[in-house]
Amino acid sequence: MGYKIYREKFADLFHELRASYEIYAPITKKDKGMYSDTDLITYDKVESFTEIVFDKKTFFSPKEIVFPIRQTLFYFTEDSVLEPTKLEKDIVIFARACDINSFRSLDAIFLQNGPYEDPYYKKLRQRVKFILLPCDGFENCYCACLGTNITDNYSAYVDVRDDAVYCKVKDAYWKGLWSKYGEESEVEPRYVSKNENTLEIPQKINNSIFEHQMWSEYTNRCTGCGRCTVVCPTCTCFTIQDIRYDDNSKCGERRRVWASCQIDGFTEMAGGHGYRHKQGERTRFRVLHKISDFKKRFGFQMCVGCGRCEDACQEYISLKNCIHKISEIMAEEEKV
Amino acid sequence: MIRNPYMPQEAEILKIFQETDIDYTFRLKTDLKVKSGQFLEVSIPRIGEAPISVSDFGDGYLDLTIRKVGRVTQALHNLQPGDKFFIRGPYGNGFPIDKLKDRRLIVAAGGTGLAPVKSLINQYYNDSLEIKSLQLLAGFKSPGDILFSSELEKWSKKFPVEITVDRGSENWKGRVGLVTKLVADLDISEVENTMVIVVGPPLMMKFTTQEFVKKKISIGNIYLSFERKMSCGIGKCGHCKIDDTYVCLEGPVFEYSKAIQLLD
Numbered sequence: 168m169g170y171k172i173y174r175e176k177f178a179d180l181f182h183e184l185r186a187s188y189e190i191y192a193p194i195t196k197k198d199k200g201m202y203s204d205t206d207l208i209t210y211d212k213v214e215s216f217t218e219i220v221f222d223k224k225t226f227f228s229p230k231e232i233v234f235p236i237r238q239t240l241f242y243f244t245e246d247s248v249l250e251p252t253k254l255e256k257d258i259v260i261f262a263r264a265c266d267i268n269s270f271r272s273l274d275a276i277f278l279q280n281g282p283y284e285d286p287y288y289k290k291l292r293q294r295v296k297f298i299l300l301p302c303d304g305f306e307n308c309y310c311a312c313l314g315t316n317i318t319d320n321y322s323a324y325v326d327v328r329d330d331a332v333y334c335k336v337k338d339a340y341w342k343g344l345w346s347k348y349g350e351e352s353e354v355e356p357r358y359v360s361k362n363e364n365t366l367e368i369p370q371k372i373n374n375s376i377f378e379h380q381m382w383s384e385y386t387n388r389c390t391g392c393g394r395c396t397v398v399c400p401t402c403t404c405f406t407i408q409d410i411r412y413d414d415n416s417k418c419g420e421r422r423r424v425w426a427s428c429q430i431d432g433f434t435e436m437a438g439g440h441g442y443r444h445k446q447g448e449r450t451r452f453r454v455l456h457k458i459s460d461f462k463k464r465f466g467f468q469m470c471v472g473c474g475r476c477e478d479a480c481q482e483y484i485s486l487k488n489c490i491h492k493i494s495e496i497m498a499e500e501e502k503v
Numbered sequence: 504m505i506r507n508p509y510m511p512q513e514a515e516i517l518k519i520f521q522e523t524d525i526d527y528t529f530r531l532k533t534d535l536k537v538k539s540g541q542f543l544e545v546s547i548p549r550i551g552e553a554p555i556s557v558s559d560f561g562d563g564y565l566d567l568t569i570r571k572v573g574r575v576t577q578a579l580h581n582l583q584p585g586d587k588f589f590i591r592g593p594y595g596n597g598f599p600i601d602k603l604k605d606r607r608l609i610v611a612a613g614g615t616g617l618a619p620v621k622s623l624i625n626q627y628y629n630d631s632l633e634i635k636s637l638q639l640l641a642g643f644k645s646p647g648d649i650l651f652s653s654e655l656e657k658w659s660k661k662f663p664v665e666i667t668v669d670r671g672s673e674n675w676k677g678r679v680g681l682v683t684k685l686v687a688d689l690d691i692s693e694v695e696n697t698m699v700i701v702v703g704p705p706l707m708m709k710f711t712t713q714e715f716v717k718k719k720i721s722i723g724n725i726y727l728s729f730e731r732k733m734s735c736g737i738g739k740c741g742h743c744k745i746d747d748t749y750v751c752l753e754g755p756v757f758e759y760s761k762a763i764q765l766l767d
Contacts (some may be wrong), residue, residue, distance in 0.1 A: 243548040281738025283508040404741030411549040419549035437573030463747035
């Protein structure tokens with residue numbers, strides 16, 4: 168069902184929604200950007216509709232809402248192991264199609280991979296409803312090449328234009344709320360149909376790519392800072408670590424914290440042995456995971472084409488250029 | 504509440520056996536059902552968690568042979584019988600017992616790589632592993648690094664056990680050299696009916712496996728056990744991923760034909 172709701176009315180609707188949900192959306196954090204005097208556009212909990220930024224891509228993805236940067240698994244006291252029990256409200260996330268689609272990858276790892284569901288992820292994930300935002304594409308995006316430009320997985324769609332908000336509500340539970348504030352109207356989501364960047368993902372990548380000299384360029388350029396994996400909406404690696412509290416060393420907790428295949432120590436075992444010491448090898452590992460390894464395991468591409476890894480890279484390393492090179496090399500091999 | 508796979512269980516230390524200066528075997532009281540080649544996540548609250556392979560098991564107990572090399576293992580070595588630590592698992596596939604049935608088996612182990620195969624060897628020793636024959640090749644850095652000395656002695660009375668060390672010492676009368684040399688010197692009868700298990704440090708596994716291939720053992724008859732950094736053991740943390748494979752789920756034991764496809 169579609170609705171047209173005037174801005175002031177939508178603010179009221181939002182207020183009512185906020186009574187039942189924690190709402191996350193793109194917002195501006197003043198002067199917190201990557202360079203001096205720049206703002207950071209990122210996901211955070213929002214209090215009012217006017218805080219939401221509708222016309223910019225967020226630097227970080229929404230993944231930390233369901234997969235926090237640091238998450239307590241257990242609290243330890245002297246003689247007990249306790250699971251965190253805090254109960255929260257349900258969650259609403261305002262997101263574009265690519266970001267909603269990125270949750271498929273998170274679900275695949277946390278809910279499908281291996282014999283167990285991850286209970287910490289599931290507890291947060293099952294509380295999430297999405298409000299889809301329209302998108303006209305941004306710099307470095309290539310979602311249309313991956314099919315992640317569209318989605319059906321949303322409870323409502325919200326498009327703010329001029330003095331009104333045009334909505335489509337799919338969630339039956341929400342229809343009453345929307346109809347209270349708006350008049351019925353024909354609304355269909357607006358998606359990017361073509362990005363400025365087009366890209367062909369190679370269908371088959373031979374193991375010959377492992378030895379290819381293309382990676383040496385990344386060994387020279389990549390500094391191993393891990394930003395690409397931190398901003399990626401589909402990177403899910405973590406390390407489990409224990410801490411003891413300073414004020415009472417008999418108490419502490421077991422946590423998981425985000426880990427990155429680009430940063431030293433990712434594969435290092437006790438005794439010092441590890442794998443993939445060169446940054447080029449780590450770039451190869453990351454890129455092949457995004458466009459090949461994951462798909463072999465789960466049947467769909469991990470990369471959603473949001474371009475955040477490129478936006479964040481201080482060395483201007485471009486995933487789409489890298490994918491393009493791999494395509495060319497594979498096409499060349501086909502000919503031979 | 505969904506079952507929490509990260510929740511560890513407390514287990515009491517029944518006995519501690521010193522193997523070398525830095526390797527100790529902890530015998531734990533537990534009813535966990537494990538298979539040879541599987542591993543556990545072992546932890547001490549407030550210190551951390553680490554994947555450790557099961558070195559042996561029996562009625563109501565299992566053994567973990569642990570080298571003092573990291574934060575968690577250091578802390579474990581401060582514990583005494585009667586103390587407790589935490590375990591969860593078992594994880595991983597273990598050795599393919601059904602594929603070994605009625606075959607000749609050669610096990611090549613390097614250093615602490617002997618730990619994950621120890622239970623398999625003991626099953627053969629106790630006549631509960633249905634294989635035609637067993638031969639063990641074990642390599643250690645030095646005579647002081649030899650693990651399970653009394654077992655090796657016991658085993659050698661029942662089946663061929665060859666031990667070599669990288670560096671000898673004054674009193675060492677045995678062989679000096681790499682495990683690869685032991686393989687090169689083998690005279691393998693019934694090549695097609697022979698299965699091989701190789702466990703040890705990465706380079707040892709690489710060259711030892713190549714040596715077996717030179718001996719005309721089919722790559723489908725060779726099994727390797729991988730060692731990787733792992734945080735979860737259940738396919739979530741991503742540390743052990745190689746290509747589309749998770750070592751904690753599909754491994755740590757791989758047929759060599761698969762292992763050669765797993766490039767780091």
